[in-house]
Amino acid sequence: MNPEHPAPRPRIGDVFGEMLRDAYAIRTGIGRRPLAGGRVPRPVIEIIEREDGVINGAPAEQYLAGPEEWQPHEHRAVARVRGRVLDIGAGAGRIALELQKAGSDVTGLDVSPGAIEICRRRGLRETVLATVDDHAREGRRYDTFLLLGNNLGLLEGRDRAAGFLAALAAMAAPGAQVIAQGTDPYGTTDPVHVGYHELNRSRGRFGGQLRLRLRYRELATDWFDYLFCSVDELRGLVEGTGWRLTDVDTADHPYYLATFTLDG
Amino acid sequence: MNPEHPAPRPRIGDVFGEMLRDAYAIRTGIGRRPLAGGRVPRPVIEIIEREDGVINGAPAEQYLAGPEEWQPHEHRAVARVRGRVLDIGAGAGRIALELQKAGSDVTGLDVSPGAIEICRRRGLRETVLATVDDHAREGRRYDTFLLLGNNLGLLEGRDRAAGFLAALAAMAAPGAQVIAQGTDPYGTTDPVHVGYHELNRSRGRFGGQLRLRLRYRELATDWFDYLFCSVDELRGLVEGTGWRLTDVDTADHPYYLATFTLDG
Numbered sequence: 001m002n003p004e005h006p007a008p009r010p011r012i013g014d015v016f017g018e019m020l021r022d023a024y025a026i027r028t029g030i031g032r033r034p035l036a037g038g039r040v041p042r043p044v045i046e047i048i049e050r051e052d053g054v055i056n057g058a059p060a061e062q063y064l065a066g067p068e069e070w071q072p073h074e075h076r077a078v079a080r081v082r083g084r085v086l087d088i089g090a091g092a093g094r095i096a097l098e099l100q101k102a103g104s105d106v107t108g109l110d111v112s113p114g115a116i117e118i119c120r121r122r123g124l125r126e127t128v129l130a131t132v133d134d135h136a137r138e139g140r141r142y143d144t145f146l147l148l149g150n151n152l153g154l155l156e157g158r159d160r161a162a163g164f165l166a167a168l169a170a171m172a173a174p175g176a177q178v179i180a181q182g183t184d185p186y187g188t189t190d191p192v193h194v195g196y197h198e199l200n201r202s203r204g205r206f207g208g209q210l211r212l213r214l215r216y217r218e219l220a221t222d223w224f225d226y227l228f229c230s231v232d233e234l235r236g237l238v239e240g241t242g243w244r245l246t247d248v249d250t251a252d253h254p255y256y257l258a259t260f261t262l263d264g
Numbered sequence: 265m266n267p268e269h270p271a272p273r274p275r276i277g278d279v280f281g282e283m284l285r286d287a288y289a290i291r292t293g294i295g296r297r298p299l300a301g302g303r304v305p306r307p308v309i310e311i312i313e314r315e316d317g318v319i320n321g322a323p324a325e326q327y328l329a330g331p332e333e334w335q336p337h338e339h340r341a342v343a344r345v346r347g348r349v350l351d352i353g354a355g356a357g358r359i360a361l362e363l364q365k366a367g368s369d370v371t372g373l374d375v376s377p378g379a380i381e382i383c384r385r386r387g388l389r390e391t392v393l394a395t396v397d398d399h400a401r402e403g404r405r406y407d408t409f410l411l412l413g414n415n416l417g418l419l420e421g422r423d424r425a426a427g428f429l430a431a432l433a434a435m436a437a438p439g440a441q442v443i444a445q446g447t448d449p450y451g452t453t454d455p456v457h458v459g460y461h462e463l464n465r466s467r468g469r470f471g472g473q474l475r476l477r478l479r480y481r482e483l484a485t486d487w488f489d490y491l492f493c494s495v496d497e498l499r500g501l502v503e504g505t506g507w508r509l510t511d512v513d514t515a516d517h518p519y520y521l522a523t524f525t526l527d528g
Binding site for chain 2: 005008010011039058188190254
């Protein structure tokens with residue numbers, strides 16, 4: 001009708017938390033369920049918008065998936081866990097709750113108040129509402145840091161990775177490990193993605209250094225960087241941080257599990 | 265990170281057609297399936313953005329739903345069909361294909377080239393790629409006009425309804441009927457929707473006169489109006505157009521089926 005219509009300006013808010021609260025209500029019947037037309041339950045969809053206008057939706061129920069619905073590499077990651085565990089970007093707690101059930105000493109960390117509320121409602125005992133930097137100032141120590149569900153992406157890119165990994169090093173007990181799940185984005189031939197990778201490189205960014213925001217109903221997050229990188233790119237990022245890449249499991253390519261340990 | 269980041273400007277294109285093509289490929293294995301990370305099939309989600317920034321996703325597979333997955337009122341609508349049928353906004357042909365199978369003389373009309381392509385690939389014999397206004401100039405006559413899947417929304421509002429219904433009247437055989445499915449939007453108490461309804465009324469629009477665009481991957485439609493209205497509002501819109509509201513089936517409230525016939 002009018003292509004020059006001003007672009008909508010959604011309100012900034014706790015997108016992830018609101019979405020998880022609704023997904024939890026749909027799944028369990030606990031809390032107010034989202035309704036279409038005031039009556040019909042509607043599916044809860046996470047919407048991810050890239051700075052260039054590419055947009056994708058994914059069912060939010062994945063954040064509540066039980067172990068029988070996990071991907072194989074998620075089981076392999078959990079099998080490697082030892083000692084005190086910090087689950088970073090815990091979401092609705094799907095990993096942390098299973099670890100707790102199995103007797104692990106696990107803490108779920110997230111920056112979303114709604115996510116932490118859902119973790120607690122589901123019975124996760126140890127939760128932290130904070131960034132890794134803030135939490136590092138608390139003096140807690142951990143033996144395993146988990147970054148599952150693509151949360152290796154929290155390294156963001158060259159500007160942030162060293163600081164992020166330094167925060168983990170500050171919380172690391174002797175012999176601590178990071179187990180992080182990443183995705184290699186370069187297997188695609190889709191011009192929509194290949195073109196974006198090229199644009200990124202021309203700006204001095206990693207090809208898969210996505211600038212994204214999440215949207216749910218009337219809310220959006222601010223724009224943030226989220227890194228999809230190859231194992232080689234990851235190796236470069238980790239260099240000089242005190243962490244060393246000691247294992248890479250690529251059996252579920254393009255997904256991979258990277259394990260780092262502290263030098264010396 | 266930076267809330268003043270410029271809003272993305274997605275490319276204008278055949279959103280609906282691209283989405284249906286992908287949903288069809290996922291469902292049947294025919295055609296290129298959409299992949300995440302170049303390898304993993306990903307769900308096809310229709311994204312609907314409202315002018316005020318409210319956004320919703322819905323699984324596109326609903327457009328390929330077989331009769332066993334239809335809503336009850338869709339079965340009741342199809343049972344009322346007689347004579348030559350024009351299925352307006354036929355989408356992937358889920359209704360028209362079943363009518364054809366049952367021996368109806370049915371034509372599927374859509375403005376999306378991709379939608380019409382999928383209808384034909386699925387075996388729908390009579391298809392028209394056009395607006396109702398364009399098609400009305402062809403001199404074809406129909407006994408039943410179907411507007412299912414919320415396609416009563418194509419009336420848009422006060423500016424468009426009379427013209428839309430005049431196009432149908434121009435194609436109407438003696439005794440022709442329109443069977444249209446609408447949604448009453450006013451049952452909600454959700455402030456996100458109630459506030460939008462108020463904004464609309466303050467602009468002289470129907471409360472449920474939504475200004476929307478669809479988005480899929482890198483594509484968006486232009487902004488368009490789509491009408492969710494009460495039966496009373498509909499009655500007012502139809503008045504003076506030559507059509508008369510002769511039956512309203514509200515058993516699946518907030519959804520309803522409205523049947524119009526021509527006066528005299």
